[in-house]
Amino acid sequence: MNSTIYNPNRTLNSSAQPRLILSKALTSCKTPRDLKQLHASFIKTGQIQDPLTAAEVIKFCAFSSRDIDYARAIFCQMPEPNCFCWNTILRVLAETNDEHHQSEALMLFSAMLCDGRVKPNRFTFPSVLKACARASRLREGKQIHGLIVKFGFHEDEFISSSLVRMYVMCAVIEDAYSLFSKNVVDFDGSCQMELDKRKQDGNVVLWNIMIDGQVRLGDIKSAKNLFDEMPQRSVVSWNVMISGYAQNGHFIEAINLFQEMQSSNIDPNYVTLVSVLPAIAxxxxxxxxxxxxxxxxxxxxxxxxxxxxxxxxxxxxxxxxxxxxxxxxxxxxxxxxxxxxxxxxxxxxxxxxxxxxxxxxxxxxxxxxxxxxxxxxxxxxxxxxxxxxxRSFFSHMVKVVGLQPKIEHYGCMVDLLGRAGHLEEAEELIRNMPIEPDDVIWKALLGACKMHKNLKMGERVAETLMELAPHDSGSYVALSNLYASLGNWEAVARVRLKMKEMDIRKDPGCSWIEIHGIIHEFLAEDDSHSQAKEIQAMLGEMSMKLRLNGYRPNTLDVFLNTDEQEKARALQYHSEKIAVAFGLISTAPKHPLKIVKNLRICEDCHASLKLISLIYKRQIIVRDRKRFHHFEHGSCSCNEDASTMLNKIYRKKICVADF
DNA sequence: CTAGGGTTAG
The missing domain is CATH 1.25.40 (Serine Threonine Protein Phosphatase 5, Tetratricopeptide repeat)
Known part of the structure; x- marks a missing residue:
């Protein structure tokens, strides 16, 4: 690192200004420029030599203006940083989202130990452990655990909770749990009254860390159990659980918990909002x-x-x-x-x-x-x-910005080339890219094969896909669609039979609709809703009115091997239709209905919803997994979409479901 | 000077 840290020949200038004035000066900095000006004046007056000033500037750089490099530069120029300064830079580095910075924190910590002029104190270890936790550095974490015992800090509640955090984040759940149990205070015991505020807070933190750890390991159930069991909750407990649900795809649960939080009279804070918004989205x-x-x-x-x-x-x-x-x-x-x-x-x-x-x-x-x-x-x-x-954006990314393309970028390029009909080039890109292709990227190519009716390449790609992800319904569905688009029904049947043999089923469709601020979730053929009877009646009415208006079920995309009547019934109960039925009976006339579906909307529902928007004079907006459809006056905003155009041309033959 | 957070191809 920088040798000036270790330069012992300089002396301290102790012209310290009161801290209050200092932080006032710092908070008046609105731009990085202001900060640099203030820093310059500190250098001129020599005030930067004061460890307290330097630490404040470092903290401000890192947390308010998020300029880690600048913060580090200031630290490196300090002739004789005191413990407070070391702690500050360690905390700054540990709290970034960058693994390099976290590793740097560990290196710096070992430099601190080697330097020997400053001993780590009880504020040093939480930061260092945090760096281990975030970078999953178990080996270093264990060594530091040893040091903590050696220094006699293992009783400190901040440090023990940081230790739990380190173990939990390094996926050593047993060690984490045993430390957690050792340190957690039993609130059911008679000692409750004697617990001071600090101890109670520490206890809540310990629980929060444990819950957060379970969440990060993807064990949401255990996390929720802990959350339910914990004797006291803080706003952070709620936030951890809400973001835990949201980040693991349990969006409804995240929102429900958010609403439960308000019923419990806990005020959401900034982090709550940031945590729940992705679920809402x-x-x-x-x-x-x-x-x-x-x-x-x-x-x-x-x-x-x-x-x-x-x-x-x-x-x-x-x-x-x-x-x-x-x-x-x-x-x-x-x-x-x-x-x-x-x-x-x-x-x-x-x-x-x-x-x-x-x-x-x-x-x-x-x-x-x-x-x-x-x-x-x-x-x-x-x-x-x-x-x-x-193409030009892609090469700009690599050549100018110097970003390593990820599989997603190659995926976009394959999609881009494939859609435009450059199928060979797309396939070549997959074969030549330095990353192992995944099922998603092959699926993009398969989609393009279907779009351009390239059966030869399509079959080859589908074969690769089935090897790569033999139990994923997507490749079978895509191949079946490709055969269907060419009118090869025999081959379609073969694929479906194979699916049946391997017990592969299409992902269940699922739709949501928000009515008066409450989100209702429907699966296909779902009759579990509390107003199931009314919904059924409405579905019956809809189906009758649709038929009176000349609609015929498009059963080609029903994936079950059943008779026609069964198929028509299954179509009637697609989740988006149930959601629409519920929306129609739950809202005032003319109120637009907004529905979200987890899969792509099927062609039958697409056609039905067009008519329904006309019959019931409603605007219906459906967001499927890819895009938005605005149904109004009998038509949909995506009408000009290329795939729909194809469907129009091949209306009689095409099996539309793009899933 | 403990704990929690945002964007991601088809």
Whole structure:
């Protein structure tokens, strides 16, 4: 590292200014420029020599202006950092999301020990353990555990909870649990009254860490059990559990818990909002999302770049691209993730031009695009068929920005080339890329084979896919669709038979609708809802009115091997239809219905919903796993979509379900 | 100077 740390020949200038004035001066810094100016003046007056001043500046750099390099530079220039300074830089490095910085924290810690002029104190270890935890460095973690015992800090409750955290994050759940049990205070015992506030808080933290660890290991059930068992909860306990659900795909549970939190009179804070918004976005619960936005405003919760990114994503995934843009434009600060969110939003809504415009604006704003921004821009190009633009963005990413393309980027390129008909080039890209291809990328190529009716390549790709993911329904469905698009029904039957033999079933379809702020979830053929009877009646009415209006069930995409009547029945009970039926009986006339589906909407539902929008005079907005469909006056916004055009041309033959 | 957070191809 930097040798000036170890230079013993300089002396300390102790012209310390009172700390209050110092932090006031720091918080008055609004831009990195202000900070650098203040720093310059500290250097001029020699005040930077004061460890307290330096530590404050380091902290401010790292946490308020998030400039780790600058923080490190200040630390490295200190002739004789005291323990407080060491602790500060260690904490700064440990709390980043960057594994390099966390490793650096460990190296710095060992430098601190070697240097020997400053002994680690009880504030040093939590940071160092955090670095081990975040970087999953069990070996170092154990060594540090030894040191802690040697220094006699193992009784310290902050340190013991950090130890639990380290073990839990390094996936040594048994050690974590035994330490946890040793340290956790039994609230059922008579000692409860004697516990002081600090001890109680420490106890809650210990539980929170344990829950967080279970969540990170993907053991949501154990996490929830602990959450239910814990004697006291803080707002963090709720946040950990909510984000745990959200990050493991249990969106409904996350939202339910968020609502339960409010019934328990715990006020959501900034982190709560950031944690619950992704779940709201994925479910498409616009009303709840708007409420969150309002709540932040009312409760003076600052909408910064982080919360702003979550809001932009939520509005876009809930169908309000305009609102997403509006939030984006009013943000005081935008980082690479914020830009990725808006670019991804435009991509999802098929607005390639806006995506490109914003990609250029990002560069003008002095932000370096991250890998996710490139995923957004490449998928926008792909949807719009902008092959040359896509290629140029890809090479820009590699050659100019120096980002290593991930499988997602190759996936976008395969999709881009494949859609445009450059099938050979797409396949070559897969075979030549330095990453092992996954099922997703082969599926993209298979989709393109289907689109361009390349049976030869399609069969070859499907074969590879079935080897790669033999129990994934997707490849069978895609191959079957390819045969169907060529009218080869015999081959379709063969694929379906094989699926049956291998007991492979299509993923269950699932739809959500938000009514008066409550989210209702429906599976296909679902009759578990409390208003199941009314819904059934409505479905009956819908099916009758549809038939009176000339609709005939399109049973080609029903994947069951059953007779025609069965198939028609199954279609009637697709989850999106159930959600629409429920929406129709639960809302006032003319009220638009917004539905989110986990899979792609099937052609039969697509056709039915067009008619339903006409018959019931409702706007119906369906977000399927890929895009938005706005049904109104008997037509859908995606009408001009290429695949639908194909379906129109091959209406009689095509088996449409794209799943 | 313990704990929690945002974007991700088809």
């Amino acid at each position: 994925r479910i498409g619960a616009l009303e709840l999302g708007k409420w969150i936005h309002l709540y932040a405003g009312k409760n003076k919760i600052e909408i910064d770049d982080v919360l702003g990114s979550a809001l932009v994503d939520m509005y876009s995934k809930c169908g309000s691209i305009e609102k997403a843009l509006q939030v984006f434009e009013t943000l005081p600060k935008r980082n690479a993730i914020t830009w990725s969110a808006i670019i991804g939003a435009f991509a999802m809504h098929g607005r390639a031009e806006d995506a490109i415009i914003h990609f250029h604006l990002l560069g003008k704003a002095g932000v370096t695009p991250n890998d996710v921004a490139y995923i957004g821009i490449l998928s926008a190009c792909s949807h719009a068929g902008l092959v040359e633009e896509g």
